[in-house]
Amino acid sequence: MSKGSCLVVGGGVSGLSSAIRLLENDWEVTIWSSQLSPNTTSDVAAALWYPFLSAPVEKTNVWGSETYDVLKVLSRFPQTGVSMTQTYEYFREKQPDPSWKDSVDGFERLSGNLPEDYIECFSFITSVIEMPIYLQWLMDRYEELGGDMVVKKVQDFSNIGSEYNFIINCTGIESKTLLDDDEVYPVRGQVIRVKTDVKEMHLDQQIPTLAYIVPRSNDMILGGVAQTNDWSLDARIEDREYILEKCIKLIPELKNAEIIEDMVGLRPGRSEVRLEKEILFGRPIIHNYGHGGSGVTLSWGCADDVVELANES
Numbered sequence: 001m002s003k004g005s006c007l008v009v010g011g012g013v014s015g016l017s018s019a020i021r022l023l024e025n026d027w028e029v030t031i032w033s034s035q036l037s038p039n040t041t042s043d044v045a046a047a048l049w050y051p052f053l054s055a056p057v058e059k060t061n062v063w064g065s066e067t068y069d070v071l072k073v074l075s076r077f078p079q080t081g082v083s084m085t086q087t088y089e090y091f092r093e094k095q096p097d098p099s100w101k102d103s104v105d106g107f108e109r110l111s112g113n114l115p116e117d118y119i120e121c122f123s124f125i126t127s128v129i130e131m132p133i134y135l136q137w138l139m140d141r142y143e144e145l146g147g148d149m150v151v152k153k154v155q156d157f158s159n160i161g162s163e164y165n166f167i168i169n170c171t172g173i174e175s176k177t178l179l180d181d182d183e184v185y186p187v188r189g190q191v192i193r194v195k196t197d198v199k200e201m202h203l204d205q206q207i208p209t210l211a212y213i214v215p216r217s218n219d220m221i222l223g224g225v226a227q228t229n230d231w232s233l234d235a236r237i238e239d240r241e242y243i244l245e246k247c248i249k250l251i252p253e254l255k256n257a258e259i260i261e262d263m264v265g266l267r268p269g270r271s272e273v274r275l276e277k278e279i280l281f282g283r284p285i286i287h288n289y290g291h292g293g294s295g296v297t298l299s300w301g302c303a304d305d306v307v308e309l310a311n312e313s
């Protein structure tokens, strides 16, 4: 029996994952979204499972760990675009263990034979999520479960009809203007899609030297930059050159990589992920936004908490 009906605003990874979990928990769901894949920030994500530029750590560790387990199951089905990948993360300084160490498989420290200037390395297995394939799979799964999808922009949460028991706000960076939320800010990212056949993932996740080499089935993503409060969606040649320089330093064979395209997106930065219920214009709204560089990494854990908040009522 249906528990009632929810309107999910936003059709990126947060909206689709929340909508799927709500349908699986006997809610009726409609999504309104101004854009769908391939035109969302979620499409630009590299994307690997790795908690990055998101807070608070006590919560992101739990959401991240839950999501890792779901992605591991999905990796058994190639049509999802998820695969579990051997990963090396390099450091220029000594590091304590990461807070997510127990969430991933095969974590160990390596030393010796590292790229120039690096002195430490974490080796672990994590997921690579090919976003164009994964977002399509999420949309198919959503429709298969009976969800409705409408391309529509919400101007104001006060104008939404009363037929919905809940509104779920998954509008990412747009929450800044929709809710006048001063705590939201963009962290601009640019990546390069290239053709190569490197099979393993190589990372330097420290902001000043940020570099990631993410293998996918038919191409590879090279990143990146993290430019706070920069709203530009234009690709920049200087960013491309900087990214190539950093990635070639990690894996010299990338010097000959054939470039397919540059992609730019705005990570929805926030002091903390906002996942809570509030009464707005006299009706309940559940917020799920502000995931920074971890929207994919936290997606299923956050979706489960959205369902919990809806079920509480």
Ligand SMILES: Cc1cc2nc3c(=O)[nH]c(=O)nc-3n(C[C@H](O)[C@H](O)[C@H](O)COP(=O)(O)OP(=O)(O)OC[C@H]3O[C@@H](n4cnc5c(N)ncnc54)[C@H](O)[C@@H]3O)c2cc1C
Residues within 6 Å of the ligand: 009, 010, 011, 012, 013, 014, 015, 032, 033, 034, 035, 036, 040, 041, 042, 043, 044, 045, 046, 047, 048, 049, 050, 152, 153, 154, 155, 170, 171, 172, 173, 174, 175, 178, 188, 189, 190, 191, 223, 224, 264, 265, 266, 267, 268, 288, 289, 290, 291, 292, 293, 294, 295, 296, 297, 298
């Ligand atoms: C270069 C780059 C690399 C990244 N790499 C990773 C990675 O490796 N791993 C990872 O976990 N994360 C990564 N991220 C971060 C990740 O992309 C985001 O955290 C995630 O996409 C946020 O998802 P979302 O669904 O909340 O927002 P979005 O994907 O932005 O979706 C928001 C949705 O809301 C809709 N919307 C907005 N306003 C309205 C409105 N008024 N009315 C109706 N609909 C509206 C939009 O059309 C869109 O469909 C990366 C980001 C960038 C830019």
